[in-house]
Amino acid sequence: MSFLFxxxxxxxxxxxxxxxxxxxxxLLAYLLPGNPALVKAGxxxxxxxxxxxxxxxxxxxxxxxxxxxxxxxxxHGDLGESSSTGRPVLTDFMQRLPATLELTVASLVLALLLGxxxxxxxxxxxxxxxxxxxxxxxxxxxxxxxxxxxxxxxxVFFYLFGIAPAPLGRLDPxxxxxxxxxxxxxxxxLVSGNWHAFQSSxxxxxxxxxxxxxxxxxxxxxxxxxxxxxxxxxxYVKTAWAFGLPRRLVIYGDALGNAIIPAVTAxxxxxxxxxxxNAVVESVFGWPGIGNYAVKSLTMKDSGPIQSYVLLVALxxxxxxxxxxxxxxxxxxxxxxx
Amino acid sequence: MTxxxxxxxxxxxxETVYASFRRRLLxxxxxxxxxCAIGLLVVIAILAPLIVPxxxxxxxxxxxxERPSWAHMLGTDDFGRDELSRIIIASRTDLxxxxxSTLLALAIxxxxxxICGFRGGWLDQIVMRMVDAVMAFPAFVxxxxxxxxxxxxxxxxxxxxxxxxxxxxxxxLRAEMLREREMExxxxxxxxxxxxxxxxxxxxxxxxxxxxxxxxxxxxxxxLLTLAGLSYIGLGIQPPDSEWGEMISExxxxxxxxxxxxxxxxxxxxxxxxxxxNLVGDGLRDLLDPRTRGR
Numbered sequence: 001m002s003f004l005f006x007x008x009x010x011x012x013x014x015x016x017x018x019x020x021x022x023x024x025x026x027l028l029a030y031l032l033p034g035n036p037a038l039v040k041a042g043x044x045x046x047x048x049x050x051x052x053x054x055x056x057x058x059x060x061x062x063x064x065x066x067x068x069x070x071x072x073x074x075x076h077g078d079l080g081e082s083s084s085t086g087r088p089v090l091t092d093f094m095q096r097l098p099a100t101l102e103l104t105v106a107s108l109v110l111a112l113l114l115g116x117x118x119x120x121x122x123x124x125x126x127x128x129x130x131x132x133x134x135x136x137x138x139x140x141x142x143x144x145x146x147x148x149x150x151x152x153x154x155x156v157f158f159y160l161f162g163i164a165p166a167p168l169g170r171l172d173p174x175x176x177x178x179x180x181x182x183x184x185x186x187x188x189x190l191v192s193g194n195w196h197a198f199q200s201s202x203x204x205x206x207x208x209x210x211x212x213x214x215x216x217x218x219x220x221x222x223x224x225x226x227x228x229x230x231x232x233x234x235x236y237v238k239t240a241w242a243f244g245l246p247r248r249l250v251i252y253g254d255a256l257g258n259a260i261i262p263a264v265t266a267x268x269x270x271x272x273x274x275x276x277x278n279a280v281v282e283s284v285f286g287w288p289g290i291g292n293y294a295v296k297s298l299t300m301k302d303s304g305p306i307q308s309y310v311l312l313v314a315l316x317x318x319x320x321x322x323x324x325x326x327x328x329x330x331x332x333x334x335x336x337x338x
Numbered sequence: 339m340t341x342x343x344x345x346x347x348x349x350x351x352x353e354t355v356y357a358s359f360r361r362r363l364l365x366x367x368x369x370x371x372x373x374c375a376i377g378l379l380v381v382i383a384i385l386a387p388l389i390v391p392x393x394x395x396x397x398x399x400x401x402x403x404e405r406p407s408w409a410h411m412l413g414t415d416d417f418g419r420d421e422l423s424r425i426i427i428a429s430r431t432d433l434x435x436x437x438x439s440t441l442l443a444l445a446i447x448x449x450x451x452x453i454c455g456f457r458g459g460w461l462d463q464i465v466m467r468m469v470d471a472v473m474a475f476p477a478f479v480x481x482x483x484x485x486x487x488x489x490x491x492x493x494x495x496x497x498x499x500x501x502x503x504x505x506x507x508x509x510x511l512r513a514e515m516l517r518e519r520e521m522e523x524x525x526x527x528x529x530x531x532x533x534x535x536x537x538x539x540x541x542x543x544x545x546x547x548x549x550x551x552x553x554x555x556x557x558x559x560x561x562l563l564t565l566a567g568l569s570y571i572g573l574g575i576q577p578p579d580s581e582w583g584e585m586i587s588e589x590x591x592x593x594x595x596x597x598x599x600x601x602x603x604x605x606x607x608x609x610x611x612x613x614x615x616n617l618v619g620d621g622l623r624d625l626l627d628p629r630t631r632g633r
Binding site: 016017019020021023024027028029139140142143144145146147148151152154155158159166167272273275276277279280283284294295298299303306307309310313314317318 | 470483567570590601605610
């Protein structure tokens, strides 16, 4: 099967999912009890005004008409207006998305840098102290609520040791953001040679990304360990040992490449976990991303942004899963047949 | 291969299922400890009002923000309420909500999954596409959206957490049914004229049950984390009711000023409970897995 055909088929399969996701988004935003007209009209509005508001917002129309309206709005990038900031929700999102992406990417990289070697170490030193320690860490890592991990890290590194900056935002007060190129402060600061901003943004990024990384590295490490154990038993690895190749070359050259495949396919799932953890971790660290924005709006009785946030996260997860699948099928032609 | 089958048959012949279960449970000390710990947790939750050292909701102006001491083993919060008492009382919510929601999701998910797997056809297709759509949302994010929409009473939280779990059971049972319905005993049951519902629920379902129980135990831990996370961002249990996530949230702003005990202990309670659920789940998997049975 050609790659092009695979892409077309994979994308076509998304259509029912996207339809379903939009229906759920519509349900969350309009049909469930938190009546948007009531919220928009305010607590002191007369029933008459609420009815008028309902009519203006099209909430007195039949469901399918409302859904069409919702979908049309969505396709035009209309996510409604935030009553707490008074601006279109999409504008608010776009402004905060780079912060969320920076945090997500940083924690993904960190999780890979810590989780993969841990999985390899545990597999190579199977049933030794190292392996047991790794297992305890994996089990504990998934059992810890990420907001709690974050708070503990803040207590230890900010309050006790004083080496981490205050958990408020992306930069120290008094340092102006670097010239916006990608929106990722660390990258922008590095590109524009702004050393102060780079140091500050990296310091602020460290604890939140570590918090998120801890929550997802355990399953990663476990997958790499399982894959590695299997590969170490294969004939070609045994052959490599028999030839007397250096240990490092066998483990990192021959074995790891194949052992890591299951972990790569799981990256889409890991991304989903990271996005789910984001909302909470951003709140802990005052990180100005989209999750924090949605949660903050909610405390001001504004539920519009959170519904758009839920929808946006689902769309991002679908996109990432698609990209992972496509990249994977490019690397491994066998997938295209299945 | 033959020796393995031989050994398994031998074990099945000479040992009752119960005895074999007990023997393997005793062999794995860690699982056994986890089973006991769950029992202990349940007892604590049931007896909570009787065993709390102090009234969990009684403020004490003379004992505000006290460090852990003999009078207050886990310290007091900014209202002077005893942390240990609050953690004990909160165990009721923190066990009940995950338990009821998991049970609910298990019942609904396995019922629909069984029907889909056995019947197949257009109904199955439609349900599976719906499941795909629900699963496109990360569970916690969907839970956020749902509670924001329907409000955060305890009943709603149970419903929301159940909804996020249903797809997993549904998919799993559907897959098991697809496999089981082609087995010889299923064909035999049909041949002798059993009605469909009887084949599905009396003959096939019991064979799918073990994997479901493992899944449910692991899901309880996840349900607790979801509940605590929702409470942390203000969507779950509201003060003055106590819940571990809510307690962490109350202590969060004081953590940066050095009052570590307010958030530390409820977090440990969550960590330990989820850990116990996961260990029991892993232990059950070992016990119920036919490949390790009889060894």
